[in-house]
Amino acid sequence: MHRFILICLGLFCGLVSSLVAAASLPDAARKADEIARLPDGGWLLAGKKGLSLLDAGGNPQASLAVRGKHLETRAQAQGALAVLLDSDSQQTLLLDVQGGKLTERGRIPSPAWSVESLCLFRDVQQLDHLYLLGKDGRAQQWLLSGGPARLLRELALPPQADSCSADDARQILYVAEQGAALWAYAAGGEGVPARSVIAAPKPLGKLQAGAGAVTVLPGGLALLEAGGERLHLLTRTAQGWRIQHSRRVPASEAMALIDGQLWLREEAAGWRAQNLPLPGARRAVANLPVIAPLVQTDPVQRFGDAADDPAIWIHPGDPKLSRVLGTNKKQGLLSYDLQGRETQLLEAGRLNNVDVRQQVRFGAQQLDLAVATQRDELALALFQIDANGQVRDAGRIATGLENIYGVCLYQPTEGGLEAFVNDKDGRIAHYRIDFDGERFSGRKLRELRVATQPEGCVVDDRAARLFVGEEDRGIWAVSARADSKDAPQLVMSVGRELVADVEGLAIYHGASASYLIASSQGNDSYVVVDAAPPYRYRGGFRVGINAQAGIDGVSDTDGLEVSARNFGGAFSEGMLVLQDGYKRLPDAAQNFKYVPWRDIARSLDLK
Known part of the structure; x- marks a missing residue:
């Protein structure tokens, strides 16, 4: 030996x-x-x-x-x-x-x-x-x-x-x-x-x-x-x-x-x-800043590629009682508290992406809603959230897409709710969601397209701007308004900082600046750019091990979500929620990690 x-x-x-x-x-x-x-x-x-x-x-x-x-x-x-x-x-x-x-x-x-x-x-x-x-x-x-x-x-x-x-x-x-x-x-x-x-x-x-x-x-x-x-x-x-x-x-x-x-x-x-000419020292590899997660959720109840996309619901009275929703694409929709404990599981089948909007006005009625893509039914799955954070199934809206994938919501200032749902073939269907007091329905407003497969998307409601991640090419921006004739603009191409696949997208609205965060899955990192033209690149980071808390790092991230709300303690400036493709320390089914926004802001010198 x-x-x-x-x-x-x-x-x-x-x-x-x-x-x-x-x-x-x-x-x-x-x-x-x-x-x-x-x-x-x-x-x-x-x-x-x-x-x-x-x-x-x-x-x-x-x-x-x-x-x-x-x-x-x-x-x-x-x-x-x-x-x-x-x-x-x-x-x-x-x-x-x-x-x-x-x-x-x-x-x-x-x-x-x-x-x-x-x-x-x-x-x-x-x-x-x-x-x-x-x-x-x-x-x-x-x-x-x-x-x-x-x-x-x-x-x-x-x-x-x-x-x-x-x-x-x-x-x-x-x-x-x-x-x-x-x-x-x-x-x-x-x-x-x-x-x-x-x-x-x-x-x-x-x-x-x-x-x-x-x-x-x-x-x-x-x-x-x-x-x-x-x-x-x-x-x-x-x-x-x-x-x-x-x-x-x-x-x-x-x-x-x-x-x-x-x-x-x-x-x-x-x-x-040994009298040998040893190879000379190489230039050190530049590393992105590494930020530690503070909380991790219970693992999902299915092994393999299961957990996918999170969304955040904010409690109207006490943000500390807020919930993180997460999809298990082999089982359904999960709800977690801010300590990462599973509070609810809805066996809704193969859900992929999920998004949340609150106080959505349908006439005189206001509702908190989560919308996910249901891949077996090729439909939008709707869930209503009550004031205590309890989630219930609220129906389906058929889309006519052949391979439904990602979804994101848009809440226009004039009221109501709209959804952008995409197909693996590059189609992005824009729907208006209506509610008659008993049932939800949807009507298609328009269709957009990228050349190859998209998934992650997010809408900046304040600017009425839709961002779409084309997995192998980059991030696109276009008006979220159905009557707009604007052509999509390439915000950031896949390259040195953004490495395919481009996955989850989210918007952070701070007190003085707004940022777009994207999952750069190909190098297990996350990029931050300004959420407004000219979309300046602000930096990237990775999420590593929190050794003291016994929480592993984050890699191969599909979906993510961010909020600037004050959730208290380390999350007083908001938090980023990430899907973790490989749960370690020890090995287990996939889960989600919570990262304090203040640590990201300090590492990248953000406002």
């Missing part, structure tokens, strides 16, 4: 620390199974006889009687975090290394399978994660920051995964499938699971014996082939990964990056420095 050791200091750890001069191994370290250099110049040595801590001069400071392997470290503000697998119990030890002491922080329990390798990862929020890999392809990702270690997710990796290494700067997890390929995975834990091949054996690639051990370098990767007798240095170019340098080496069992120099543990001679 071939293992690797990644020693991370300074930029490798995401923290700035002083690098000591090129390392000279203490005598005790030369024959150690695994070694790690610490930010203060000290050493950790692991092996069958235990874990030892040495100072910079090689003098013993502390020890731990554990038959351990797979030693990994990350620098901390004070000292270092170290992890080590107890070979006997299969538990992973979490250790704080500081002031010449080894302090056990906790243990990760043994999974129901044999751990073959592990690696640490630090995300863009500077939260520490631990990956545990099993030989049969099973794996776990644990969140180590913000309290006791918690299981973030379970995942499937190659069946012969023998070593791993995480690139904190690029947010990539590299996994070596013994004797086969070297794979790259998104390390953060959110989003659509995907992988790519970095290197493969012949005839698919240039490796002779397949992947063995892998270590992240400042500007690339070091890879030992299976058997440990050939070393490759890989760099990434615009055309993909390439082998920059290869050489035969004495049979080796482990690698370590120490003070910018690569070391191999040779079977016969122990640790030996």
Whole structure:
């Protein structure tokens, strides 16, 4: 079995620390199974006889009687975090290394399978994660920051995964499938699971014996082939990964990056420095600001692609008693309170998008209504909301569309209610909703069209402006008034900031400015632009982990909604509600997350 050791200091750890001069191994370290250099110049040595801590001069400071392997470290503000697998119990030890002491922080329990390798990862929020890999392809990702270690997710990796290494700067997890390929995975834990091949054996690639051990370098990767007798240095170019340098080496069992120099543990001679031109450090990847959710809802009651779109109903007397409505496109309409607890479920079938308008005037009568698209009935599904937030089914309006999809509402100043409902073929039907005191009906006013599939849409009632998201192309704006002859205007194209699919859209009406928020599903982010011409781009952000509250991040978002109302506390400036495509911490069915608007405004310097 071939293992690797990644020693991370300074930029490798995401923290700035002083690098000591090129390392000279203490005598005790030369024959150690695994070694790690610490930010203060000290050493950790692991092996069958235990874990030892040495100072910079090689003098013993502390020890731990554990038959351990797979030693990994990350620098901390004070000292270092170290992890080590107890070979006997299969538990992973979490250790704080500081002031010449080894302090056990906790243990990760043994999974129901044999751990073959592990690696640490630090995300863009500077939260520490631990990956545990099993030989049969099973794996776990644990969140180590913000309290006791918690299981973030379970995942499937190659069946012969023998070593791993995480690139904190690029947010990539590299996994070596013994004797086969070297794979790259998104390390953060959110989003659509995907992988790519970095290197493969012949005839698919240039490796002779397949992947063995892998270590992240400042500007690339070091890879030992299976058997440990050939070393490759890989760099990434615009055309993909390439082998920059290869050489035969004495049979080796482990690698370590120490003070910018690569070391191999040779079977016969122990640790030996490699005189190699390592790839130069790459430019850091620019990251969008990350904002944490404050509340999450109960998961929906169906697994898979189920939760889709939220809407907000505001209580007329006490905004703290407001409700968030959400669609489950395998079941119906859900209602949640502001603490995220499910308060109601209406088994209304395959609902996709939903929107809400309140105090809608139909003659002398005022009603609060939610309208959703019902995909089996190809109809608008209407729901009435009483003063306490209770929702009841109020009927259907047939549309004649063949593949009904998204919907948004428009409340004209002169009263009544209108709906824009779209079809996957690009049609957008504009309906007037009428009410005779007992039944709702609809009449078609006009039809608009985009070239390809739309879904998300929102109407700015104040400006009588409709925004439509064409998933693969961008966001369009056009007058919401049925008698308008204005041509649609492209507000924002899919590109660098807005990445297809374009999904949910919402309008935030602040005291001095209004903003359009869009779900940029392709890169798990959200863009903010002015809601009025010239539609200036104000920035983007992501929604990450709230470690203290035990709430995972948000990714692959379909629908979203926002309100500027004062809901109290952290939501005094309003809140953004997001559908989460991948519920983690732990794995569960999809749900919705609530994000304070004040945190978004501060991050993007909004009014």
